[in-house]
Structure formats: C-alpha cells, structure tokens
Amino acid sequence: MAQTLHTLTDQIRAAAADGTALRIRGGGSKDFYGNSLKGELLDTRGLNGILSYEPSELVVTVAAGTPLAELEAVLAERGQCLAFEPPHFHWSPGNSGTTVGGMVAAGLSGPARASAGAVREYVLGLHMVNGLGEHLVFGGQVMKNVAGYDVSRMMAGSMGTLGLITQVSLKVLPVAPAEATLVFALDQARALECLHTWGGQPLPLNASCWIHDNTASPAGQDLLFVRLRGAVAAVEAACQKMLTEQTGQRMDNTQAQGDWALCRDQQLPFFQRPADPALALWRISVAQTAPAFDTLPWPQMVEWHGGLRWLWAPVDAGAQLHTLAQAHGGNATVFIAYLSDLTGARGPFSINDPAQMAIQQRLKQSLDPHRIFNPQRLFPAW
Structure with a gap:
C-alpha cells in the first residue's frame, strides 16, 4: 500500500504542476452518478486492506481502495455492521465493486438513514492527499475528536472533488438482536x-x-x-x-x-429501466412530514426512513419537481438520465443558498487550488 500511495502522490503532484485533470476511481460502481467523467485515471484500488479493527471499541480503519464487500464480511464475522447500509450498485456497467473510499465520497446511505444515520455520521477521521500532493489527516478514531471545522465529514458526498481519500476510520455497530x-x-x-x-x-x-x-x-x-x-x-x-x-x-x-x-x-x-429512454430516475429528498405526492402522474417509490421519494419522470419535468421539493424544504436531482448528454440533464447537484456555495468554493480552493480532482463531477463550474 505504501508504494501505491507514493505512486498516486507523485501522479497528483505532476498533475498539479502541469494542470492535468484527474479522475479518481475505485471500483467504478458510481460512474453513472453525478456529472461527466473527465481526466486522467487515478486508480485507488491499490490502497487495499483493513489497517486496524477494534471490535470492542466499535472502530475500524480501512484503506480507501478496499472492496466494501470485504469490509462487511469481516464485520459480520464479529457480529457487527455498517448501520447506514451503503449501496453496492452491482448493476452499474463496467464496475468491479464498490470501494470504501467511493462509499464515503458518494455519501449515499440505505433505507434506514433517518433511524440509523447517514454515512458522514459514522466517519470518525480520514487521511487524504490534497491538490498539492500534501498528505493531510483529519479527525481520529473516537467520536469526540474534532475542534473546529470537521473536514473528514465534509469529504462524505464530495464526489472526489476535494482530494484523494487514502484511508478512513469508521464507527461500526453490533447487528441488532x-x-x-x-x-x-x-x-x-x-x-x-x-x-x-x-x-x-x-x-x-x-x-x-x-x-x-x-x-x-x-x-x-x-x-x-x-x-x-x-x-x-x-x-x-x-x-x-x-x-x-x-x-x-x-x-x-x-x-x-x-x-x-x-x-x-x-x-x-421499480428501478428497472423503462422502455421510454426519455424518462429519468429522479431522487427527491424531502422531510418525512411532506405529504403524499399522489397527484404526480409518474410511478413513485417512497423511502420514508430515508427521506426520499423516487420516481420515473421526463427530464423536462425538472421545474415542476424542483418547485415541489423546495416547497417542502427539499431538493430534486436526476439520479440517472439515459438521454442526459442530449437533454442537458447532467449537473444534478445544486445549492440554492449563496452562502453555502461560497463555503463550498472556499473549501475547494483551499484543498484543490489547481482544480485537478474530478472536474465538473459535482458542480459544472468546478
């Protein structure tokens, strides 16, 4: 792993020097998610292995390229689990399996999110390499380990735009009786x-x-x-x-x-691709108190504990769905769009609050000043 980390760091430093974009990729299970995939490949799969595991302390530290299935198997042997139930996305074409780093970078949780918590709530700390090739350490291996800005949890859901995660410490829980x-x-x-x-x-x-x-x-x-x-x-x-x-x-x-x-x-x-390629899979995140969206004419699925409403609807229904979601304090994003390159459906992520976007931009500038990591994967302007 040390040699792989050294090689990846050299690749990042070279990219920063000549302005080469890098595409961080583990197993490729989420290639479909987010905006376009651009840049020279930065393959994390060589960062492999469970670095430490303390079942009695409910903490595991894992290299970012470790397959998620491998980690879950080790935890299951000790009667423990990742309570946030991260998806594996076996169906995604051309992937070799979800990795732990990809799990954190995507920030996606399973159907028990409201009761068990989301990915970021289980990230205790992590190591990363920023856009200057510097090795940084955030957080630790206990719950109360941060004074000030918790960058380790900010990496959850960042889609690899802030830096290369090399290892992560996670809180685990016993399997329910x-x-x-x-x-x-x-x-x-x-x-x-x-x-x-x-x-x-x-x-x-x-x-x-x-x-x-x-x-x-x-x-x-x-x-x-x-x-x-x-x-x-x-x-x-x-x-x-x-x-x-x-x-x-x-x-x-x-x-x-x-x-x-x-x-x-x-x-x-429900998630099988419809015959009409113009339909997109929309992910609407709203409060659990939001009413039934039974007036919408499109097929729906509700994950109440995940705070999610899924539906198949045309891409051009975006204005209607955004308005509906915002009326209930949420947002609507295109999760999968089969005609995305033709319809402009790419760019599913958005922040409506200028103050929040300003914070995101400053964080990006601080960690990746040359903007080499996963360009435009999260926001079109990055």
Whole structure:
C-alpha cells in the first residue's frame, strides 16, 4: 500500500504542476452518478486492506481502495455492521465493486438513514492527499475528536472533488438482536399517515418502503413495508401492536432481508429501466412530514426512513419537481438520465443558498487550488 500511495502522490503532484485533470476511481460502481467523467485515471484500488479493527471499541480503519464487500464480511464475522447500509450498485456497467473510499465520497446511505444515520455520521477521521500532493489527516478514531471545522465529514458526498481519500476510520455497530418486516396494503397517503403515527411512538422502527407493486396482481397493489430492529422483546411487542392497529402480515425474514438488500442496491423491479429512454430516475429528498405526492402522474417509490421519494419522470419535468421539493424544504436531482448528454440533464447537484456555495468554493480552493480532482463531477463550474 505504501508504494501505491507514493505512486498516486507523485501522479497528483505532476498533475498539479502541469494542470492535468484527474479522475479518481475505485471500483467504478458510481460512474453513472453525478456529472461527466473527465481526466486522467487515478486508480485507488491499490490502497487495499483493513489497517486496524477494534471490535470492542466499535472502530475500524480501512484503506480507501478496499472492496466494501470485504469490509462487511469481516464485520459480520464479529457480529457487527455498517448501520447506514451503503449501496453496492452491482448493476452499474463496467464496475468491479464498490470501494470504501467511493462509499464515503458518494455519501449515499440505505433505507434506514433517518433511524440509523447517514454515512458522514459514522466517519470518525480520514487521511487524504490534497491538490498539492500534501498528505493531510483529519479527525481520529473516537467520536469526540474534532475542534473546529470537521473536514473528514465534509469529504462524505464530495464526489472526489476535494482530494484523494487514502484511508478512513469508521464507527461500526453490533447487528441488532432481532429483526422483523411487516407489510400492509395501503395507498401512499394512508401509508404516510401510519408512519407518522408510529414514528411518534417508542417503536423500534428501522426502515420503510412504500411502493405500487405490479407483481402482486394484474392491476397491481399499493404496499407499505416496515422493518423493525432492536431487542427481541421490543420487536415482538411492536409487531403485535402495529398488526393490531392496522391489518397486515409479517414476512419471512429470509425473504425480507433479500428484498431490503434489493431496495438498498436499487435492484427492485421499480428501478428497472423503462422502455421510454426519455424518462429519468429522479431522487427527491424531502422531510418525512411532506405529504403524499399522489397527484404526480409518474410511478413513485417512497423511502420514508430515508427521506426520499423516487420516481420515473421526463427530464423536462425538472421545474415542476424542483418547485415541489423546495416547497417542502427539499431538493430534486436526476439520479440517472439515459438521454442526459442530449437533454442537458447532467449537473444534478445544486445549492440554492449563496452562502453555502461560497463555503463550498472556499473549501475547494483551499484543498484543490489547481482544480485537478474530478472536474465538473459535482458542480459544472468546478
């Protein structure tokens, strides 16, 4: 790993000297995400290995190019996990698997984000190389380790535009003693009403997904799936209470776990590419208190615990969706657009607050003054 780090650092310094753009890439599982891919390849896969793991301290330090599946397997052997359930995106063409560095850089979390927390909340510290080829260390290996600006957590979701992550320390958690998934036949408005009610009660709710299931019957069926995790007694009591209040049934755990993994990795039937290539997959992030968007004419899926609404809609519906999301304190982004190069749908990320954008620009200037890392991947102006 030391030799690989030395080689990558030399490549960064050379790029800074002659203004060559660099494209940071691990397994390539998120090549589809964000703006265009530009620059000379900076391959992180040689930064591989679990550098330290203290199960009793719930902390693991991993080299950035380590496959996510490898880390999760090691944690599972000790009955621990990454509670934020990062997606793997096995379906992304031409990828060799999600890496830990890519997981942090993308900042994407699974269906339990509201209850378990997002990626950035589990980043304790990291090492990185900035745009001048300097090795920097932020944070540490304990929760309270930062005085001032927490750059380590700023790297989560930065899409590689601020620097090369070389290693990261993460907080891990024990696997919950018990888990159950309940399913209810409810329309979107009633499903959200139930979730709001249950969310205000001391129930071990962990994740939820509302979807119109076209496989349930010829006409399809509106279904709400709710996952509970926690102590055995708490999960059992919650199941009994919820099934008493609302007609539903308990799923087989093996089947449910497979379905939640498909939800996390966006491999449910809902995410299959539609026949119409003009449709884009929109990711609408809004508060959980937002009402049902049942007046929209396009297929939807709701991850209430993820604070997300997914839908297939034309790219030119952007103005309508942006207005709707902003009215509820959120934002709408194009997650996947198949005609993006023709329609100008690239550039899905935006910051409407000038003060926030100014902070982002100063951070970019400080860490990558020559603007060599992942140009235009996050914002078209970078």
